Each structure stands twice: as C-alpha cells, then as structure tokens.
Amino acid sequence: MGAFGIQTGKTKLATPTATDVPSTGSGLQPRKNVLEKTLSIISDVQPGEGLGALILTINLFALLGAYYLLKTVRESLILAEGGAEVKAYSSAAQAIILLGIVPFYGWIATHLNRNRLLRFTTLFFASNLVIFYLIGQTGARLGVVYYIWVGIFNVFSVAQLWSFATDLFSQSQGKRLFPLLGVGASSGAVGGAWIAGRLIGPLGPYKIMLLSALVLCVCSALTRFAGYIITNRAGEHEKKKDTETLSSEGGFQLLMRDRYLLLIAILTVLLNIVSLSGDFIFGKLLVNQTNEVVGTAASLMKARKAYIGSYYASYYEWTNLVSFIIQTFLVSRIFKRIGVRGSLFILPTISLATFVTILANPILQVVRILKIAENSTNYSLQNTVRHALLLPTSREAKYKAKAAIETFCVRLGDVLQAGVILVGTALHFEVRAFASMTLIITLLWLFVAYRLYIEHKRLVPSFTKALD
Incomplete structure (x- = not known):
C-alpha cells in the first residue's frame, strides 16, 4: 500500500503501489500458481498474492477458533458462578472499562511499530490466560473478571488482525481478498464452537484456556510470517511501515474529527441495536410457543429448557451454515457486482423486511427464517464490508479508530439495546411494539448507510472501477 499522499476531505486515501500490479521482472504477464488457482474458486486471487492471503486466512481461522473455545469457557464460568443477571451487568461493565482501554491502546500503538504492536498484544493476551489458569487452580471465582476479559480480548484481537490486513493490502486488493479472509474467520468460528463442545467436558475450562494460549502464540507467529511474505513482495516502501510508528492522535479523537469514521462508528452502534433487538423479539416469540407446546407449570421446567435448547441449537446450526455459504460463495461476487459501498444496504434491507413481517404477522417460523438470513448475512457479508470500509483511510484510522469502533x-x-428493552418492558410493550421501535432505528441505520455511501464515493472516486 502506498503513502497516504492523496488528501480527500479529512480522510487520507491510500495510493496504489506495486502490490496492485504483480511483476515478474521480465516483462511477461505473471501466471497464477496451483495455490492461487485453487483460492480463486472463492475469491479473485492474483499472481503472487496466494501465499500471503492464505496465511492470513489461516491466522483468522485459528484466532476465531481460539475465541470460540474461550467463549464456551466464559459461559460455563459466568452462569455457574453468577447467573444470567450477573452476565448482563458484566456486559455493561465492558463498555465502561473500554473507555479507558481504548486511549491506552492508542498510546501503545503510538510507541510501537506494527510488528511489535501485534506481537505484544497477542502474547499479552496469551500470558493472561496462563495467569487465569494458575488462579483457577486455587479455586478462586473468576467468572465476572474472565467474562469481561473475553469480551475485550475478542474485539481487540480480531479488530487488530483485520487492521493489519487493511494496512498490508491496497483498496483493490482488499476488495478481492477480504472475502477469502472472511472464510477463514467464519470457518474458524464454526470449528472452534464444534471443538469446544467436545473438549469442555473431558478437559474442563482451565485446560482449554492453556490450549487457547498456545493457539494465540501460533497466531502471533502467523501474523509475523504473513507480514514478511506480503511486505517483501510489495517493495521497500511497504517494508518501511514495519518499523514506522503512528502519530499521537487517539482513536476517539480520530472519530470525532473525521466524518467518514464517525459514520462508520454510528452505523456499528445502530447495527448492534437492531440485531440484538431482533434476537430479543425472536426469543419472546419462542417463549410464547414453548408455553403453548410444553406448558407453563413449574413441574415442566426441565421440558421447557429442553425444548428451547433444542430449538436454538437448530437455529444456530442453520445460521452458521448459511453464513459459511454466503462468505465462501457469494461475498466476493457481491463485491465484484455492486462494490463495498453498494453492499452497505443489503443487511439493513433484510432487517427492514424482518420487522415489517413481525408487525404484519409475528409467526415464529417465518421470523426464524428471516433472522437466520439476517444474522448469517451479518456474520459474513456485513462483517467483511465493515473491515473493507477502512481500506481507504490512514494507518492511524486502521489501528486506532478501528479499535475504538470495534470495541467501545x-x-x-x-448497552443501548438493553436500554431499548428496559424502556419497552417498563411501558409493557408487546412484540409488535418492540418491532415498531426497532423499525424506526432500522430506518435511521439505512440513512446512515446512505451518508456513508456518499462519503465512501468521495474517498474512492468512481473513475477507478477497481477501487469501488
């Protein structure tokens, strides 16, 4: 990726460099090798890009796999030690703690180059898991502290690796290769959840922490290897970035002074409110059906839990499967057809259809289908769009602003979604009333997506089709 010399408004646009046009040095058009031809089934991988892209894809697979191992441990500890209420309070505490951690991360990023930053933070999280393991052996109750830690680890570690990818690849490369990286993330989530279900019993929570710490060490090595492969191919300018540090401006400062970054932040907040509100409505409809099918007597509590658990298991299986299919076979084609900014409208349109349907006739089986479509699109296409939006920004934005967006x-x-539920419950809202409230938020989300579309078009001029 080139120097950020093209100034457009407030956000700097990366200029294309040697990473965009592979060269053999002989004047001949380079050819794809076997690896690149194979990867091109999923995404348009150009000659010379295959190995670096594959290593980053494997890295995301391992990182998301480790997260889902740790997430399974998190649920077992927090629910066993504190219950569902404590879990909800711990989620709110994460947002408050992140107000202090995001500026601290920005300070670290200012003093370390990108190689040391990624290595330091990944190994720091791995060392935390060893400490948790040792404390756990004493019998101490770690549920709340560990729950908060996992939430912070997830958003920071995943966001940081995607930041690294946006720093390594140009705008046109990111559009082509990010769908492939997303396959690694999606399959890692599925694989990690599957493995966790089979290891939590025989190993217990604390040994899974040690296993995850080992995986994080592997991820650190893979990140360094991927950076070495990609920067060596890109030339001296890209190699120089390995030793450069960032400016002193913090993540929140970047968001406040840059309209494009602020719109991404607002869109992220609205997306979460709408998605979680939909999950809440789905849960209420399922409880109503359970009451009708199983009954409400106290003696039927075990049967009610079994019915709800079985229903959600099937729901999650279909969501993960559809998400994987979309990520593997559709995302790269959607990007090629309508671009990153055109893809901004797909998920809110599906959400709009979901809440209009609930208003018209809230039937659980219909809402189930729409929520599977909504969540699977969120985990695949929208997730890739969110990362691709940072491609035409400065390095400070890719590391510091992205950290603020993906965490706080x-x-x-x-937290705001919990507030929506609190207000609705206090006003004795039924399902349709909750849907009406969320429908308004969805329309606001669409408006923000439109404004972001305009800003992205300003940053990435339409005269270069490859940079859409």
Missing part, C-alpha cells in the same frame, strides 16, 4: 462502539450498541 460495539459494546455501546449492546
């Missing part, structure tokens, strides 16, 4: 803004959405 995500958790702020969680």
Whole structure:
C-alpha cells in the first residue's frame, strides 16, 4: 500500500503501489500458481498474492477458533458462578472499562511499530490466560473478571488482525481478498464452537484456556510470517511501515474529527441495536410457543429448557451454515457486482423486511427464517464490508479508530439495546411494539448507510472501477 499522499476531505486515501500490479521482472504477464488457482474458486486471487492471503486466512481461522473455545469457557464460568443477571451487568461493565482501554491502546500503538504492536498484544493476551489458569487452580471465582476479559480480548484481537490486513493490502486488493479472509474467520468460528463442545467436558475450562494460549502464540507467529511474505513482495516502501510508528492522535479523537469514521462508528452502534433487538423479539416469540407446546407449570421446567435448547441449537446450526455459504460463495461476487459501498444496504434491507413481517404477522417460523438470513448475512457479508470500509483511510484510522469502533462502539450498541428493552418492558410493550421501535432505528441505520455511501464515493472516486 502506498503513502497516504492523496488528501480527500479529512480522510487520507491510500495510493496504489506495486502490490496492485504483480511483476515478474521480465516483462511477461505473471501466471497464477496451483495455490492461487485453487483460492480463486472463492475469491479473485492474483499472481503472487496466494501465499500471503492464505496465511492470513489461516491466522483468522485459528484466532476465531481460539475465541470460540474461550467463549464456551466464559459461559460455563459466568452462569455457574453468577447467573444470567450477573452476565448482563458484566456486559455493561465492558463498555465502561473500554473507555479507558481504548486511549491506552492508542498510546501503545503510538510507541510501537506494527510488528511489535501485534506481537505484544497477542502474547499479552496469551500470558493472561496462563495467569487465569494458575488462579483457577486455587479455586478462586473468576467468572465476572474472565467474562469481561473475553469480551475485550475478542474485539481487540480480531479488530487488530483485520487492521493489519487493511494496512498490508491496497483498496483493490482488499476488495478481492477480504472475502477469502472472511472464510477463514467464519470457518474458524464454526470449528472452534464444534471443538469446544467436545473438549469442555473431558478437559474442563482451565485446560482449554492453556490450549487457547498456545493457539494465540501460533497466531502471533502467523501474523509475523504473513507480514514478511506480503511486505517483501510489495517493495521497500511497504517494508518501511514495519518499523514506522503512528502519530499521537487517539482513536476517539480520530472519530470525532473525521466524518467518514464517525459514520462508520454510528452505523456499528445502530447495527448492534437492531440485531440484538431482533434476537430479543425472536426469543419472546419462542417463549410464547414453548408455553403453548410444553406448558407453563413449574413441574415442566426441565421440558421447557429442553425444548428451547433444542430449538436454538437448530437455529444456530442453520445460521452458521448459511453464513459459511454466503462468505465462501457469494461475498466476493457481491463485491465484484455492486462494490463495498453498494453492499452497505443489503443487511439493513433484510432487517427492514424482518420487522415489517413481525408487525404484519409475528409467526415464529417465518421470523426464524428471516433472522437466520439476517444474522448469517451479518456474520459474513456485513462483517467483511465493515473491515473493507477502512481500506481507504490512514494507518492511524486502521489501528486506532478501528479499535475504538470495534470495541467501545460495539459494546455501546449492546448497552443501548438493553436500554431499548428496559424502556419497552417498563411501558409493557408487546412484540409488535418492540418491532415498531426497532423499525424506526432500522430506518435511521439505512440513512446512515446512505451518508456513508456518499462519503465512501468521495474517498474512492468512481473513475477507478477497481477501487469501488
């Protein structure tokens, strides 16, 4: 990726460099090798890009796999030690703690180059898991502290690796290769959840922490290897970035002074509110059906839990499967057809259809289908869009502003959604009333997506089709 010399408004646009046009040095058009031909089934991988893209894809697979191992441990500890109420309070505490952690991360990023930053933070999180393991052996109750830690680890580690990818690849490369990286993330989530279900019993929660710490060490090595492969191919300018540090401006400062970044932050908050509100409505409809099918007597509590658990298991299986299919076979084609900014409208349109349907006739089976479509699109296409939106920004935005968006803004959405439920419950809202409230928020989300579309078009001029 080139120097950020093209100034457009307030956000700097990365200029294309040697990473965009592979060269063999002989004047001949380079050819794809076997690996690149194979990867091109999923995404348009150009000659010379295959190995670096594959390593980053494997890295995301391992990182998301480790997260889902740790997430399974998180649920077992927090629910066993504190219950569902404590879990909800811990989620709110994450947003408050992140107000201090985001500026601290920005300070670290100012003093370390990108290689040391990624290595330091990944190994720091791995060392935390060893400490949790040792404390756990004493019998101490770690549920709340560990729950908060996992939430912070997830948003920081995943956001940081995607930041690294946006820093390594140009705008046109990101559009082509990010769908492939997303396959690694999606399959890692599925694989990690599957493995966790089979290891939590025989190993217990604390040994899974040690296993995850080992995986994080592998991720650190993969990140360094991927950076070495990609920067060596890109030339001296890209290699120089490995030793450069960032400016002193913090993540929140970047969001406040840059309209484009602020719109991404607002969109992230609104997306979370709408998505979680939909999940809440789905849960209420399922409880109503359970009451009708199983009954409400106290003696039937075990049967009610079994019915709800079985229903959700099937729901999650279909969501993960559809998400994987969309990520593997559709995302790269959607990007090629309508671009990153055109893809902004797909998920809110599906959400709009979901809440209009609930208003018209809230039937659980219909809402189930729409929520599977909504969540699977969120986990695949929208997730890739969110990362691709940072491609035409400065390096400071890719590391510091992205960290603020993916951590604080995500958790702020969680807190505000809880506020929506609190207000609705206090006013004795039924399902349709909750749907009406969320429908208004969805329309606001669409408006923000439109404004973001305009800003992205300003940053990425339409005269270069490859940079859409």
